[in-house]
Amino acid sequence: MTLVATLIANPARPAITDAVLAETRRVLATGHQPRILHGEVAAEVLVPGAPESAPALAARLRAALGDEPVDVAVLPAGAHRRKRLFLADMDSTMIGQECIDELADTIGLKDRVAAITERAMRGEVAFEPALRERVALLKGLALETVAAVIEERITLNPGGRTLVRTMRAHGAHTVLVSGGFTLFTGPVAERIGFHEHRANRLIVAEGRLTGAxxxxxxxxxxxxxxxxxxxxxxxxxxxxxxxxxxxxxxxAMLAEAGLGVAYRAKPAVAAAARARVEHGDLTALLYLQGYAAAEFVD
Structure with a gap:
């Protein structure tokens, strides 16, 4: 059996040096030469081993690299490495904000709502009742405010457009699936280029949120x-x-996927995912699938 170890740095801070690659080969005891995916930003190397050994090998390599600003993943080098279905969370993943927190900020309730959001994202409270509680606080908010928040506050995370467009160009179906709201996923999905989007629907009456x-x-x-x-x-x-x-x-979505990736995630999510990205941007998901930068669609 063969595994592939992928090393990824942030494009703004290249860190995959010859020394890092040499240490990777030593730690993983592989005679294979690295494949450079993008300068000092991403590289991969084949490693002998069974799939069940991958988590231990990744942990060993992370420990050896110490404080190097490098993401590490060790995954099977199988026939289905390039994926054909991609599902992405929206808030704090494809975009840099939590939409409901930004809506709450317009009525002076961001701290209160953000505290509930943080607890829900950490798994400290159940998601569904936490969402109902936060939405209730938005009662009476005008739809014009939602449009203004999208225009003025919502920013796409780096690499997201390239990730989705590259996967689409190679035949993958792409879906934005969010515990947020369709009022946001619609415009965001269109800006990034997703095929479709799924999210919660806020109830509106006479141009204002009802709080439900x-x-x-x-x-x-x-x-x-x-x-x-x-x-x-x-x-x-x-x-x-x-x-x-x-x-x-x-x-649950990450566990069900052939490859579940935790992106700048809460500790429990990062610990559970098969791969995690803490330094790279969203193009890291392309490198994890074996894409080289020359294959990216911008």
């Missing part, structure tokens, strides 16, 4: 069920699926 959300809520179980349903609809093997997220409500 349509049931059932898109939470942890719904995200996983979306992945399973799309996988079956497209006739794909589980190994052909990829998911990325940062919060506790993403855990």
């Amino acid at each position: 959300v349509e049931e059932p809520i898109v939470g942890r179980d719904a995200k996983r069920e979306t992945l399973v349903a799309l996988r079956e609809r497209l006739g794909l093997d589980a190994a052909e699926t990829l998911a990325v997220g940062d919060g506790a409500n993403d855990l």
Whole structure:
């Protein structure tokens, strides 16, 4: 059996030096030469080993590299390495904000709402009741405010457009699936280039939020069920699926995917995911699939 160890740095801070590659080969006891994916930003090397040894090898390499600003993943080098279905969380993953926190900020309630959001994303409280509680605080907010927040406050995380466009160009189906709201996922999905989006629907009356959300809520179980349903609809093997997220409500989706990636994630999510990205941008998910930068679609 063969594994592949992938090393990824942030494009703004290249760190995959010859010394890092030499140490990687020593620690992983591999005679294979590295394949450079992008200068000193990303590289990979084949490693003999069974899939069950991958987590231990990744942990060993992270420990050896110490404080180097490098993401490490050790994964199977199988036939389904390039995925054909991609599901992505939105808030704090594909975008840099938590949308509900930004809405709350417009009425002076950001600290209160953000505290609930943080606890929910860490898995300290159940997602569904936490969402209902936060949405109730937004009662009376005008739809014009939502549009202003999207225009003035929502920023795309680096590499997201390239990630989605490259996967689409290579035949993957891409879906933005969020515990947030369709009022945001619609515009964000269009800006990034996703095929479709799934999220919660806020109830609106006379141009204002009522403080309620349509049931059932898109939470942890719904995200996983979306992945399973799309996988079956497209006739794909589980190994052909990829998911990325940062919060506790993403855990089931990440576990169900052939490759689940924790992106700048909460500690419990980073610990559970098969791969985690803490230094690289979202193009890291392309390197994990074996894409070289020359293959990217911008």
